[in-house]
Amino acid sequence: MSLIVTTTATATDPCAESDIAFNPAATLQVGFLGKEPAASQRRFLNTRDSYARLMETKVPGGAIGIAPHSLRAVTLDDLKWAADTWRGKPSHIHVSEQLREVEECLAAHNKRPIDLLIDTVAIDEHWCLVHATHADAKELARIANAKAVAGLCPITEANLGDGLFDAPSFLAQGGRFGVGSDSNVRISVADELRTLEYGQRLIHRRRNVLGGPAQSTGRRLVEFALTGGAQAVGRPVGALAPGKRADLVVLQPDGLHDDRVLDAWLFSADNSAIKSVYCGGVPVVQNGRHVARDAIATRFQRVPVDAAR
Numbered sequence: 001m002s003l004i005v006t007t008t009a010t011a012t013d014p015c016a017e018s019d020i021a022f023n024p025a026a027t028l029q030v031g032f033l034g035k036e037p038a039a040s041q042r043r044f045l046n047t048r049d050s051y052a053r054l055m056e057t058k059v060p061g062g063a064i065g066i067a068p069h070s071l072r073a074v075t076l077d078d079l080k081w082a083a084d085t086w087r088g089k090p091s092h093i094h095v096s097e098q099l100r101e102v103e104e105c106l107a108a109h110n111k112r113p114i115d116l117l118i119d120t121v122a123i124d125e126h127w128c129l130v131h132a133t134h135a136d137a138k139e140l141a142r143i144a145n146a147k148a149v150a151g152l153c154p155i156t157e158a159n160l161g162d163g164l165f166d167a168p169s170f171l172a173q174g175g176r177f178g179v180g181s182d183s184n185v186r187i188s189v190a191d192e193l194r195t196l197e198y199g200q201r202l203i204h205r206r207r208n209v210l211g212g213p214a215q216s217t218g219r220r221l222v223e224f225a226l227t228g229g230a231q232a233v234g235r236p237v238g239a240l241a242p243g244k245r246a247d248l249v250v251l252q253p254d255g256l257h258d259d260r261v262l263d264a265w266l267f268s269a270d271n272s273a274i275k276s277v278y279c280g281g282v283p284v285v286q287n288g289r290h291v292a293r294d295a296i297a298t299r300f301q302r303v304p305v306d307a308a309r
């Protein structure tokens with residue numbers, strides 16, 4: 001299962017923290033008009049030289065990618081430079097996350113954020129547009145045509161009140177999506193996919209909006225998320241097949257069979273349905289508990305509140 005984690009400084013597939021790292025691109029400005037960064041933002045800043053050094057970081061057995069946080073955090077020149085220099089590497093950017101961002105982008109560049117991104121960089125299947133919440137019809141078509149992934153974060157977007165991605169139109173055009181967490185307010189693949197589906201049901205006032213005629217809604221959502229997530233992180237994951245990494249989630253069937261197990265996980269049982277998780281064949285969750293849960297909780301409680309800011 002590839003859950004895309006989209007933090008600013010580093011982002012990792014939680015199943016393989018040492019296998020992929022995303023570097024923030026040469027972050028040289030704050031806001032569309034390049035305001036001076038606040039003291040708390042300085043730790044995210046890079047020059048092109050320091051960024052190139054970061055990109056030389058060895059990631060054992062894995063990949064490294066670029067994550068030029070957003071169009072507000074990077075100059076268009078630097079964005080183009082990073083995209084051209086590391087073309088073909090996984091490339092993630094938060095874009096069209098809030099209406100205010102759209103308005104500011106229109107005011108500064110006379111273009112909507114996704115239009116501005118695609119006019120600046122030739123995005124392709126290595127790109128993941130995190131959120132893309134306020135993509136209009138033309139922007140949705142441009143993402144789908146580029147075969148890029150929409151990195152949806154439905155829990156985060158709901159928690160922050162940001163808005164709802166037009167998933168039905170996007171999927172109808174062959175769009176690809178993965179799910180991830182931005183705020184990390186809750187980590188649950190089932191909850192991400194349920195929130196995505198329920199959001200659509202609420203605005204369209206009908207059931208099974210993202211389901212298809214031949215598959216259960218749960219099956220279809222999980223397959224989209226596995227395929228799109230694997231594409232976004234650029235790693236051999238997302239399927240039980242020779243050559244793929246053994247990143248596995250084992251669900252408790254509780255007397256159910258076939259796709260009903262997936263539907264029950266997404267719409268009812270949530271994380272309690274997870275019996276075990278294997279990362280690269282190594283068990284990290286057994287009987288519903290992370291193997292290092294106690295040690296991690298103890299360490300977390302010792303972190304001073306200020307250090308987390």
Ligand SMILES: [Zn+2]
Nearest residue numbers: 094097131182
């Ligand atoms: Zn974001």
